[in-house]
Amino acid sequence: MTTPRPGSRAEQRRRTEARILDAAAGVFVAAGYERATIRAVASAAGVDAGLVMHYFGSKQELYRRVIDAAPLPEVSGAPEEAVDQILATLAARLASEPTASLALLRSMLTNPEAASVASVGMARYQAQIADVIAADDASLRASIISAVILGVTVSRHLVKSDDLATADPARVISLLRPCLLALAAEGHASQ
Amino acid sequence: MTTPRPGSRAEQRRRTEARILDAAAGVFVAAGYERATIRAVASAAGVDAGLVMHYFGSKQELYRRVIDAAPLPEVSGAPEEAVDQILATLAARLASEPTASLALLRSMLTNPEAASVASVGMARYQAQIADVIAADDASLRASIISAVILGVTVSRHLVKSDDLATADPARVISLLRPCLLALAAEGHASQ
DNA sequence: GTCTATAAAGAGATAGAC
DNA sequence: GTCTATCTCTTTATAGAC
Numbered sequence: 001m002t003t004p005r006p007g008s009r010a011e012q013r014r015r016t017e018a019r020i021l022d023a024a025a026g027v028f029v030a031a032g033y034e035r036a037t038i039r040a041v042a043s044a045a046g047v048d049a050g051l052v053m054h055y056f057g058s059k060q061e062l063y064r065r066v067i068d069a070a071p072l073p074e075v076s077g078a079p080e081e082a083v084d085q086i087l088a089t090l091a092a093r094l095a096s097e098p099t100a101s102l103a104l105l106r107s108m109l110t111n112p113e114a115a116s117v118a119s120v121g122m123a124r125y126q127a128q129i130a131d132v133i134a135a136d137d138a139s140l141r142a143s144i145i146s147a148v149i150l151g152v153t154v155s156r157h158l159v160k161s162d163d164l165a166t167a168d169p170a171r172v173i174s175l176l177r178p179c180l181l182a183l184a185a186e187g188h189a190s191q
Numbered sequence: 192m193t194t195p196r197p198g199s200r201a202e203q204r205r206r207t208e209a210r211i212l213d214a215a216a217g218v219f220v221a222a223g224y225e226r227a228t229i230r231a232v233a234s235a236a237g238v239d240a241g242l243v244m245h246y247f248g249s250k251q252e253l254y255r256r257v258i259d260a261a262p263l264p265e266v267s268g269a270p271e272e273a274v275d276q277i278l279a280t281l282a283a284r285l286a287s288e289p290t291a292s293l294a295l296l297r298s299m300l301t302n303p304e305a306a307s308v309a310s311v312g313m314a315r316y317q318a319q320i321a322d323v324i325a326a327d328d329a330s331l332r333a334s335i336i337s338a339v340i341l342g343v344t345v346s347r348h349l350v351k352s353d354d355l356a357t358a359d360p361a362r363v364i365s366l367l368r369p370c371l372l373a374l375a376a377e378g379h380a381s382q
Numbered sequence: 383g384t385c386t387a388t389a390a391a392g393a394g395a396t397a398g399a400c
Numbered sequence: 401g402t403c404t405a406t407c408t409c410t411t412t413a414t415a416g417a418c
Binding site for chain 1: 222223224225226296297298299300301306309310311313314317328330331332333334335337338339340341342343345346347349350351352353354355358362363366367369370371373374
Binding site: 009012013016047048049050051054 | 401402403404405
């Protein structure tokens with residue numbers, strides 16, 4: 001992790017690569033994996049399509065590099081705390097446009113690799129949530145919570161056409177809290 | 192809407208067309224619009240690709256015919272009734288595989304036409320829900336409810352990798368009810 | 383009514399020039 | 401390091417044979 005002096009070959013390459021990755025994230029978000037073209041990425045980054053291939057080797061690899069940047073949130077503690085953590089993460093995702101995550105979500109339904117990455121990520125997230133829920137159906141409750149977060153994120157950033165797209169994140173969060181608390185709180189484990 | 196006698200030209204055509212539509216729905220659900228090919232549809236229907244084009248003219252038109260079959264649920268009455276209606280519809284969608292709707296959902300994020308159809312449908316659904324909520328932020332609450340339903344449906348049928356995919360619909364519904372009631376119930380309109 | 387053959391366009395990927 | 405030219409494959413869509 002050295003930082004070559006500006007102007008050096010390596011440094012320039014790093015910059016160009018970063019610019020391409022940025023552009024690629026944008027294109028993947030806007031178009032989804034299948035519809036995104038190397039050419040579009042290149043043109044958005046202000047370089048040639050051949051260069052993109054030269055750096056990343058394939059479209060799949062470029063895509064992989066983009067979604068590798070998608071962070072996995074951590075959850076732990078008491079149920080109420082966990083809900084607050086989940087909502088805090090969501091609030092951040094509503095406020096800004098989490099490009100890498102959106103690229104992943106957008107492509108999740110059509111690209112097998114995206115689907116598998118998303119699956120694994122969601123499963124891990126759900127497992128963390130399930131761990132803090134005391135009910136016997138904890139894992140189902142966790143799945144539903146995660147589905148709710150998914151639905152809200154997709155509706156706001158990708159489907160748009162929503163009051164959700166323009167709403168103040170704080171209001172969304174405050175409306176969602178009782179909802180998630182009902183799911184995370186043990187007590188009336190059905191049956 | 193006449194029903195030609197079996198064996199006639201028109202009747203055979205109708206049957207073949209129906210078989211193609213069926214196959215197409217399956218392919219669109221499994222692959223999404225971009226990845227679905229006319230060839231795959233034709234082969235799934237046991238006919239030639241040329242025949243599919245001959246009947247439907249274009250891939251877009253075939254797709255349109257498939258998603259035209261997706262039903263729009265109705266909601267009305269008191270908030271509690273509305274929630275029950277929403278949940279009843281969801282229960283049905285969890286129990287069976289609503290092919291046309293899934294084709295729409297799967298393609299929603301990559302296909303402009305699917306996106307617009309989905310937008311319109313969701314907006315209409317949200318408007319109905321908003322109508323039965325008395326709060327001043329009714330439309331935001333309705334959007335969130337609709338996002339929740341979207342998230343659960345997508346998680347179960349498309350993302351799969353979930354406890355949701357195998358769960359008993361009745362349990363999902365009973366976990367979701369307090370959640371939706373919290374959203375649909377007026378009372379503490381924030382601010 | 384159904385299928386074969388083919389045209390036309392677009393994509394990812396490769397080789398090599400500058 | 402960056403771009404030009406091109407190959408090859410896949411796809412939709414068309415025209416016409418059976």
